Amino acid sequence: xxxxxxxxxxxxxxxxxxxxxxxxxxxxxxxxxxxxxxxxxxxxxxxxxxxxxxxxxxxxxxxxxxxxxxxxxxxxxxxxxxxxxxxxxxxxxxxxxxxxxxxxxxxxxxxxxxxxxxxxxxxxxxxxxxxxxxxxxxxxxxxxxxxxxxxxxx
Amino acid sequence: xxxxxxxxxxxxxxxxxxxxxxxxxxxxxxxxxxxxxxxxxxxxxxxxxxxxxxxxxxxxxxxxxxxxxxxxxxxxxxxxxxxxxxxxxxxxxxxxxxxxxxxxxxxxxxxxxxxxxxxxxxxxxxxxxxxxxxxxxxxxxxxxxxxxxxxxxxxxxxxxxxxxxxxxxxxxxxxxxxxxxxxxxxxxxxxxxxxxxxxxxxxxxxxxxxxxxxxxxxxxxxxxxxxxxxxxxxxxxxx
Numbered sequence: 069x070x071x072x073x074x075x076x077x078x079x080x081x082x083x084x085x086x087x088x089x090x091x092x093x094x095x096x097x098x099x100x101x102x103x104x105x106x107x108x109x110x111x112x113x114x115x116x117x118x119x120x121x122x123x124x125x126x127x128x129x130x131x132x133x134x135x136x137x138x139x140x141x142x143x144x145x146x147x148x149x150x151x152x153x154x155x156x157x158x159x160x161x162x163x164x165x166x167x168x169x170x171x172x173x174x175x176x177x178x179x180x181x182x183x184x185x186x187x188x189x190x191x192x193x194x195x196x197x198x199x200x201x202x203x204x205x206x207x208x209x210x211x212x213x214x215x216x217x218x219x220x221x222x
Numbered sequence: 223x224x225x226x227x228x229x230x231x232x233x234x235x236x237x238x239x240x241x242x243x244x245x246x247x248x249x250x251x252x253x254x255x256x257x258x259x260x261x262x263x264x265x266x267x268x269x270x271x272x273x274x275x276x277x278x279x280x281x282x283x284x285x286x287x288x289x290x291x292x293x294x295x296x297x298x299x300x301x302x303x304x305x306x307x308x309x310x311x312x313x314x315x316x317x318x319x320x321x322x323x324x325x326x327x328x329x330x331x332x333x334x335x336x337x338x339x340x341x342x343x344x345x346x347x348x349x350x351x352x353x354x355x356x357x358x359x360x361x362x363x364x365x366x367x368x369x370x371x372x373x374x375x376x377x378x379x380x381x382x383x384x385x386x387x388x389x390x391x392x393x394x395x396x397x398x399x400x401x402x403x404x405x406x407x408x409x410x411x412x413x414x415x416x417x418x419x420x421x422x423x424x425x426x427x428x429x430x431x432x433x434x435x436x437x438x439x440x441x442x443x444x445x446x447x448x449x450x451x452x453x454x455x456x457x458x459x460x461x
Contacts (some may be wrong), residue, residue, distance in 0.1 A: 154324035193397045194374040195335035198328035
């Protein structure tokens with residue numbers, strides 16, 4: 069019995085150490101801010117996670133709250149991926165590439181969690197992509213006092 | 223065939239081949255200058271103006287817009303953005319800091335769109351006039367076709383104000399993707415001035431990069447390229 073208990077204990081310990089600590093879901097919840105730090109009326113809640121402990125974490129899922137200041141919530145999703153610095157506001161390397169249908173047209177947010185900055189790209193419907201806005205955020209400020217302007221008001 | 227006659231045939235061929243190719247060589251044609259009908263007027267015309275823009279894909283509201291040659295500036299609360307209509311790069315300037323993007327600002331649409339598309343301009347009909355915002359306008363219709371296999375046809379309608387040197391105070395873009403869901407995007411321009419804007423408005427800090435982590439080769443290529451307008455963007459005499 070003692071031997072069995074020992075084996076179970078050892079197996080449990082091995083199993084707990086074999087799951088990487090980084091496999092834990094990362095959560096980002098923030099209100100969009102402009103480049104000077106003034107909050108807009110809306111923001112994102114995003115989970116960066118991995119099913120089955122596959123590393124590195126790459127899946128992004130969440131929602132856009134108070135979209136366009138209208139009180140509605142819109143589901144968003146995407147992946148974590150490397151994007152050139154020339155496509156993002158003051159950031160390098162991997163970003164959360166988040167597709168957001170809140171405008172009814174193609175919008176993609178690049179969220180750089182290392183520097184807490186975001187860039188909004190809008191589809192030209194075949195004419196090419198355009199930057200519609202960019203700014204900063206402070207993680208964990210979802211419930212903070214918000215501004216009155218939508219992020220599209222630039 | 224004897225060896226001698228084979229050699230004769232071979233020699234004939236060697237002589238004949240260059241002569242044949244010489245006959246096929248066409249004299250090089252001089253590059254054909256693009257006719258007015260095939261030029262996008264949003265690029266080739268209206269090079270110097272300032273106005274307030276509303277609508278467009280950016281859904282702007284009376285945002286101040288300036289153009290000087292290939293540079294277009296849009297003003298924001300405490301910053302401004304300059305789009306190069308040739309390279310489609312954009313600089314965002316806030317105080318002394320500057321950020322460069324490899325893409326145009328949304329407010330530069332439709333001036334910064336459809337650059338590689340083929341344009342067909344349909345001349346305005348003599349009597350086709352409408353009054354927009356108090357300006358009598360002639361209407362010009364254009365069709366833009368992509369240079370590749372994108373299933374997309376873009377129709378653009380310009381309301382050109384007669385008292386503003388035919389400046390398009392209203393632009394409607396109708397995007398047809400081959401289904402019933404046509405998308406119409408309308409931009410309007412008010413408080414239009416055709417006086418060339420001050421070139422200083424289009425300057426940005428010499429250091430204009432995301433941060434210091436870029437490669438040295440990128441820095442030398444990409445920074446400070448437009449501290450002053452290019453030579454070819456010298457403003458014309460004010461109208």
